[in-house]
């Protein structure tokens with residue numbers, strides 16, 4: 001914490017020097033002024049904890065200076081100790097008395113008495129500042145909570161919307177099955193229903209994973225895994241979506257095995273999620289490339305697409321949960337913005353990092369995952 005300022009105002013340099021000597025050993029920063037005008041200038045520049053004003057000064061005297069201080073918002077509440085020579089002139093009452101703490105110390109000054117008083121005011125000032133800082137902190141936290149609350153509300157709205165479609169499709173599937181059908185027609189309906197159920201289960205599993213990871217409840221089954229195998233499993237799981245969108249997929253992995261310590265199915269989940277996003281956010285007939293490389297620091301996986309791209313300002317935010325790029329909604333295919341949050345957490349659980357590079361709208365995206373080999 002910075003030392004609080006104490007303003008000393010006296011027209012006699014010897015008095016200022018004596019006051020300065022009195023407070024030298026104390027934890028306060030002294031501001032010295034030889035006149036009321038100088039004092040006002042210093043008060044403009046500094047946030048002062050206390051002012052010691054000599055009453056009898058040529059020109060603007062101590063009372064006049066105090067009145068000006070009380071008339072100004074910035075200095076209205078600065079406590080004042082008047083240093084008075086002899087008895088205070090009863091007729092010259094200081095009019096700003098009620099506006100804040102005021103005290104009188106007669107000259108010649110008793111050093112100990114003055115120091116004790118000064119400390120009372122300085123401590124009060126510090127406490128007030130601490131309270132103000134806590135109040136600001138609480139206000140900031142309240143704003144952050146409101147934002148988080150808004151984000152949750154928005155997420156619930158998106159989620160409800162995304163759940164309604166598959167549930168409605170399942171209900172009408174059941175209706176259709178209850179009517180007379182050929183075996184072929186029934187099989188087709190069942191297939192569609194199965195797809196909806198798979199989609200719903202994935203959504204529910206992802207939601208549960210996000211909570212479980214947050215609570216530290218996703219234990220990794222760490223073994224020695226061959227990344228070529230992991231890529232193979234992820235490609236297998238997403239092949240259908242990639243083909244359906246008419247994309248070409250190029251997979252470039254080294255011939256020699258690339259083994260790392262990690263959780264086989266969680267790593268496959270990471271890659272499958274990135275491949276499925278590449279398929280979703282790339283217009284029909286695009287190109288997706290997956291490369292796996294041994295780097296000096298570990299393994300680097302890149303998944304590049306020729307899709308809609310990601311604006312620069314969203315490139316870190318998309319890894320937060322429930323965040324979707326505006327305008328991508330039509331391509332999300334029932335996603336609710338948790339896939340990348342989950343991917344990032346799973347990568348972090350393996351001691352790795354993930355980032356995205358994109359030149360912006362319509363210029364494609366590259367997701368880069370770096371994994372250490374000994375998680």
Ligand code: ADP
Nearest residue numbers: 277278281318324325328335336337338339340
């Ligand atoms: P979801 O796809 O369910 O919305 P994600 O968490 O997987 O959620 O992705 C968050 C957002 O990041 C997406 O909504 C989309 O806007 C953007 N995004 C993810 N992958 C890509 C990609 N390959 N190309 C362009 N945008 C992407």
